[in-house]
Amino acid sequence: MSTGLIIALIVIVAAVVVVAAVLTSRARGAHGGRNLKRRFGPEYDRTLARHDGDAQAAERELAERVERHGSLRERALEPAQREQFEARWTAAQERFVDSPREAVAEADRLLSELAAVRGFPAGGYEEQLEAISVHHGHHVHGYRHVHSVARVGAGGRDGDRADTEELREAMVEARALFEDLTSPIHHADDRSTTPASTRASGRSHLPFALNRRHVKGS
Structure with a gap:
């Protein structure tokens, strides 16, 4: 076999290896993106919007969150703790x-306290929110929204009021x-695909206090 033919074969093999590596990387990236979408739900879309539609940047941020907080194991609430939190919420x-x-x-205070009892970081809102998003991505916006509005109500945003x-x-x-x-602990992927209203069987619906017709003006 001539030297030229050997070199040509080496080049062809190298090219095949490179193409295979690229295709494998793309396949893994697509699979990873699907996993992140399933895990984070609406939080994936919010992160994507914050990165102006750059999927790679959004997925990199979410993957880093999973790396930092994915190993966190939530602590179960004692019955007395659950009753206390539910009474305070009511x-x-x-x-x-x-x-x-x-x-x-x-x-806002209740969510922060409850998250800390469940084992999420208690050192600050941002870190706690980030950790919660990894395990409760489909509902973490509730914490973000209520915290933001609570700050506005306290004049925390240039004195504006919600x-x-x-x-x-x-x-x-x-x-x-x-x-x-306050629900029993489930795997993040299982929990994220089930609406809270379905999981919380036997619990009462929102009381009339939050019905538009009954709330007094602020």
Whole structure:
């Protein structure tokens, strides 16, 4: 076999190896993207929008979150703890009729405390939110929304104030995450595909306190 033929064969083999590596990388990337979409749900779309549609950048950020917080194991609530949190949440919802801003602020505190009891980082809101998004991506926006609105109500955003309807919506969204965090522990992928209202069988629906017709003006 001539030297030229040997070189040609080596070049062909090398080219095949490179093409195979590229195709494998793309396949893994597509599979990883599907896994992230399933795990994070709406949080995937929010992250994608924040990166102006750059899927690679969004998936890189979400993958880094999973690397940092994916190994976190949530602690189960004791029955007494669950009852205490549920009683406080019910009280906050009932308070919403007369004091919507105070009710939203209490909901924000409750989610933070509940998440810490379940084993999520308690050192700061941003880190806690990030960790929650890895395990409760389909409902983490409830925490983001209620926290943001609570800050607005306290003058935390240049003194702006949220209106009553936005406060109501924040409470409703936060309720979904609250139910997630007070439900029995499930695998993240299983839990993320089941609506909170379905998982929380036997629980009461939102009380009339959050019905538009009954809430007083803020």
